[in-house]
Amino acid sequence: MPQRSVSLPVCTSCNRPVMPGEKASKFHCPSCQQVAVWRCEKCRKFSRRYKCVNCGFEGP
Amino acid sequence: MMSSQDGDDAGSEEKMVVPLLSEKALLATGIRIGTQVRTKSMEQFTTRPRPDGLHLLDYSKTLHRIDVAGKFISFVGPQNVVVYTSRDYGKVPVEKFCELTQAIPVVGRFMPGTLTNPLFPGHLDVELIVVADPASDTQAIVEAANMGTPVIAVCDTDNITDDVDLVIPGNNRGRRSLATIFYLLARSVLTHSSLLTGDQQLKYTIDDFETKMTEADVEEEEEERPRRFR
Secondary structure (H helix, E strand, O other), X not given: OOOOOOOOOEOOOOOOEOOOOOOOEEEEOXXXXXXXXXXXXXXXXXXXXXXXXXXXXXXX | OOOOOOOOOOOOOOOEEEOOEEHHHHHHOOOOEXXXXXXXXXXXXXXXXXXXXXXXXOHHHHHHHHHHHHHHHHHHOHHHXXXXXXXXXXXXXXXHHHHHHOOEEEEOOOOOOOOOXXXXXXXXXXXXXXXXXXXXXXXXXXXXXXXXXXXXEEEOOOOOOOOXXXXXXXXXXXXXXXXXXXXXXXXXXXXXXXXXXXXXXXXXXXXXXXXXXXXXXXXXXXXXXOXXXX
């Protein structure tokens, strides 16, 4: 039986995979709107910084 | 050279931030006045404290973040945005902002389940939330965190930015300051939505955004205010 793999989105702040059902948020970069920013539950909770790979905008 | 990092400058009258609003007038609204407490998450937005112990916010960062937030809201679509405040001073600014941008205003009590319970009659399915104070608008932030909805928050120097995705540093306690922040935000949203050009004026002024108070309200507020801030 062929095996199928699922690619999970990666948190922009900590680079860990965002698990399904996690209270993560996804939005496009507020500054350039080109790149999707994922923030996992922990990074949101601890207010960790994220950086847009396209324009270099740092949030929150 | 005097920069926005210097806490004691009063701003110049010639330098215009937006049409009919000079740098001096902007600073007179108290937009950069913080509190005596500074949290670690707000450290990046503050300058050195004043001699009386109040921390000042870097207003150039405030203006930059208002511009970014306006871009963000216009990209998402203002009709998919909820703007919430539980503060009395924030009621009029939020309503005026929503009137101009077609966003959804929620003032007063944030009924639990507004974002999370689809069976609730007042349920809102939105893509972005704007709050005026993360400390007092916790219910909205918790529900947005549960739903994975991004949050924009106006944060003072003593706010903790947990579950906030975009911080707008600014004085969220002042009547005039809140009015100014929402005025500039409305202007930014309309500009990025191509409904307003750079030199065009809004339908309302900052005075219209401000919550009007009666003399009795002012006296009551003076009594409640701690003596050290008078």
